[in-house]
Amino acid sequence: xxxxxxxxxxxxxxxxxxxxxxxxxxxxxxxxxxxxxxxxxxxxxxxxxxxxxxxxxxxxxxxxxxxxxxxxxxxxxxxxxxxxxxxxxxxxxxxxxxxxxxxxxxxxxxxxxxxxxxxxxxxxxxxxxxxxxxxxxxxxxxxxxxxxxxxxxxxxxxxxxxxxxxxxxxxxxxxxxxxxxxxxxxxxxxxxxxxxxxxxxxxxxxxxxxxxxxxxxxxxxxxxxxxxxxxxxxxxxxxxxxxxxxxxxxxxxxxxxxxxxxxxxxxxxxxxxxxxxxxxxxxxxxxxxxxxxxxxxxxxxxxxxxxxxxxxxxxxxxxxxxxxxxxxxxxxxxxxxxxxxxxxxxxxxxxxxxxxxxxxxxxxxxxxxxxxxxxxxxxxxxxxxxxxxxx
Amino acid sequence: xxxxxxxxxxxxxxxxxxxxxxxxxxxxxxxxxxxxxxxxxxxxxxxxxxxxxxxxxxxxxxxxxxxxxxxxxxxxxxxxxxxxxxxxxxxxxxxxxxxxxxxxxxxxxxxxxxxxxxxxxxxxxxxxxxxxxxxxxxxxxxxxxxxxxxxxxxxxxxxxxxxxxx
Numbered sequence: 001x002x003x004x005x006x007x008x009x010x011x012x013x014x015x016x017x018x019x020x021x022x023x024x025x026x027x028x029x030x031x032x033x034x035x036x037x038x039x040x041x042x043x044x045x046x047x048x049x050x051x052x053x054x055x056x057x058x059x060x061x062x063x064x065x066x067x068x069x070x071x072x073x074x075x076x077x078x079x080x081x082x083x084x085x086x087x088x089x090x091x092x093x094x095x096x097x098x099x100x101x102x103x104x105x106x107x108x109x110x111x112x113x114x115x116x117x118x119x120x121x122x123x124x125x126x127x128x129x130x131x132x133x134x135x136x137x138x139x140x141x142x143x144x145x146x147x148x149x150x151x152x153x154x155x156x157x158x159x160x161x162x163x164x165x166x167x168x169x170x171x172x173x174x175x176x177x178x179x180x181x182x183x184x185x186x187x188x189x190x191x192x193x194x195x196x197x198x199x200x201x202x203x204x205x206x207x208x209x210x211x212x213x214x215x216x217x218x219x220x221x222x223x224x225x226x227x228x229x230x231x232x233x234x235x236x237x238x239x240x241x242x243x244x245x246x247x248x249x250x251x252x253x254x255x256x257x258x259x260x261x262x263x264x265x266x267x268x269x270x271x272x273x274x275x276x277x278x279x280x281x282x283x284x285x286x287x288x289x290x291x292x293x294x295x296x297x298x299x300x301x302x303x304x305x306x307x308x309x310x311x312x313x314x315x316x317x318x319x320x321x322x323x324x325x326x327x328x329x330x331x332x333x334x335x336x337x338x339x340x341x342x343x344x345x346x347x348x349x350x351x352x353x354x355x356x357x358x359x360x361x362x363x364x365x366x367x368x369x370x371x372x373x374x375x376x377x378x379x380x381x382x383x384x385x386x387x388x389x390x391x
Numbered sequence: 392x393x394x395x396x397x398x399x400x401x402x403x404x405x406x407x408x409x410x411x412x413x414x415x416x417x418x419x420x421x422x423x424x425x426x427x428x429x430x431x432x433x434x435x436x437x438x439x440x441x442x443x444x445x446x447x448x449x450x451x452x453x454x455x456x457x458x459x460x461x462x463x464x465x466x467x468x469x470x471x472x473x474x475x476x477x478x479x480x481x482x483x484x485x486x487x488x489x490x491x492x493x494x495x496x497x498x499x500x501x502x503x504x505x506x507x508x509x510x511x512x513x514x515x516x517x518x519x520x521x522x523x524x525x526x527x528x529x530x531x532x533x534x535x536x537x538x539x540x541x542x543x544x545x546x547x548x549x550x551x552x553x554x555x556x557x
Contacts, residue, residue: 076422116518120445124432127453131425134457138418138464146464153461157454177519 003106011112012093019092023250024054030350037354048308066239069140076139081237081244084132088251091125094118095258096180098268098334110268110331111180118179119171122259123164126214130156132248133216137233148232151222151361155213158368159220163210165376169203169383170194170263183267193266198386199379204264206376208348211256213368216249218353222361257345258338265341268334282336283323290316393511397437404430416470417463421456428452440517 028043028050035042043050068074096111115121130153137149171177173194174185186193194200213220229235234245261267270278290313297309322328323336359367407426414420428451435444516525526534 073418076418115441117441117445120442120449120519124445124448124453127449127457128429130453130457131460134460134464135418135422138460146467150461150464153457153464157457157461160454 007106007108008112011108015092015112016089019089019251019254022254023247024058026250026254026346027057027246028054029346030353033347033350034354037351061240061243064239066241067236069236071141072236073139073141076135077236078241080132080136080139081241081248082132083135084129084248085244085251087125087129087132088248088255091122091255092251092258094121094179095255095262096183096267097338098331101331109180110335114178114180116178119167119177119182119259119263122255123160123167126252126255127156127160129248129252132245133233136237136245140233140236142236144229144231145233145235148229148235152216152233155216155220155222155364158365159210159213159372162206162368162372162376163214165373165380166203166207166210167259167263169380170197170200172380172383172387173197173200179262179267182262183269186266187269188273190271193264195264195266198383200264200383202375202379203383204260206372206379207260207264208345209372210368210376211260212349212352213364215252215256215349217253217349219356219359220364221358222364253346253349254342257342257349260345261338261341267341268338270333270337274333279323279329279333282333283320286316286320286323290314290320393437397434397511400430400433400437404434415473417468418460421459421463424459425452425456428456435517437511438517439511439514442517442519442522 031053032042032050043053046052046056068077093112094115096109096114098110100107100109102108133156134149134153137145137147137152140146171182174182176182176185190196195204212218216222234242237245270281272278293309293313293316297305297313300306300309323332404427407423407430410423411420411427414423428447432444432447432452435441435447516522
């Protein structure tokens with residue numbers, strides 16, 4: 001019992017620290033990717049390639065003046081950012097990142113807790129997350145903020161239906177609500193993933209579209225459309241209160257990407273079994289990155305590249321070496337596959353932001369009620385029929 | 392542990408429920424109602440009905456109350472003025488409440504004379520499988536009738552909204 005509490009505390013601390021770092025650097029990745037899409041360098045001044053930019057942003061946000069406008073509804077105005085960030089961070093607690101591992105004699109799962117209603121828990125928590133945005137918009141006592149809050153609640157109610165129905169289809173196939181067992185049913189090869197199960201890529205696409213809307217991302221970022229609404233629901237927020245909304249948005253993005261990985265892409269299982277050499281993929285990737293960095297370091301474009309690039313090359317080669325160690329493989333390989341799949345979906349989020357224009361509000365509503373929702377219902381019905389006939 | 396959690400969340404539920412009535416502003420009442428729904432979900436969870444708990448949060452706290460708040464925000468309803476209480480209400484309120492509670496306690500005592508205490512975690516039929524099984528076998532007819540009722544309500548809402556539009 002006591003060891004359970006200690007292990008849980010350690011796991012909570014690790015997951016929290018990793019999540020916070022990922023949140024900060026996800027923003028750096030987003031700025032960099034969008035900058036490269038638009039053929040400009042992006043953050044470049046703070047640290048090498050702007051790598052210390054997130055740290056600078058955090059210091060800036062913490063030390064900024066925290067304004068409390070006199071005309072707001074104080075209790076709800078203060079509760080809203082807290083609610084948003086709590087609900088966003090809560091759902092990560094049921095996400096499994098890998099199988100059981102053994103650390104110093106203790107066997108434990110790479111997951112905080114496994115619920116047998118894990119998927120429903122995430123849906124419940126994310127449906128509570130809308131209050132943060134809606135109440136922030138209302139309590140600010142500002143018409144732009146109110147419009148942003150209204151848009152957000154209408155959008156989230158509408159897109160939650162196709163999202164839940166798209167989630168239900170792979171659940172029917174895997175026949176479980178536990179995220180851990182869900183991955184278990186997709187083990188083995190690439191074609192065991194729910195994504196390649198019949199026409200489940202339809203569910204995957206519906207899920208992704210609805211997830212973009214649920215996380216208020218482009219092209220569905222109407223609640224914070226800056227050319228119409230100043231900044232939408234967080235117009236009146238400054239300093240860390242504003243940062244909480246920002247962090248909540250990115251945390252929701254990470255949760256949704258993890259959920260897509262677990263539901264459709266087989267979680268932490270490799271695309272093909274280790275016997276056929278899937279364990280050498282990360283080694284090859286990191287070794288290749290190391291060799292490229294080293295060769296560029298030999299003919300540097302700039303003066304300081306002579307030192308930084310070889311240093312990074314050596315680091316990459318060391319990481320490649322670590323992936324070869326049999327002691328590390330049982331927990332590093334699943335983690336690598338999970339992060340690779342989640343990272344690919346996160347990259348898609350950023351890619352879409354860099355390329356697609358924003359929807360008009362009536363198009364947004366028409367799209368979900370007239371196309372996405374009927375498509376999700378039909379998809380769920382057909383999947384249910386096939387599952388019932390086959391079993 | 393279970394008893395402490397039960398007491399904490401039962402008290403939160405009751406206080407939030409009282410707050411729903413006491414608050415004059417509709418948004419404050421609605422937020423308190425979310426508190427009631429949330430603590431009820433925790434009570435279901437304590438009793439071992441995890442699916443009901445999740446459904447409670449998803450449906451009531453997550454969907455119904457969002458709609459409530461949405462409508463309140465859309466109408467931009469302000470705080471209500473507190474009217475003077477009627478003489479009858481202040482005179483009869485407390486005695487009638489006590490009488491009702493006593494009546495409730497008496498009926499519970501009569502229906503369950505053994506007075507069996509609640510065993511937290513003793514109930515294991517709260518999984519999605521058992522709920523689905525119960526819904527589609529034992530309670531098939533009530534379940535279908537309820538579905539039809541909901542369908543009629545939806546059609547009715549659409550018809551009424553149509554009439555407004557014309």
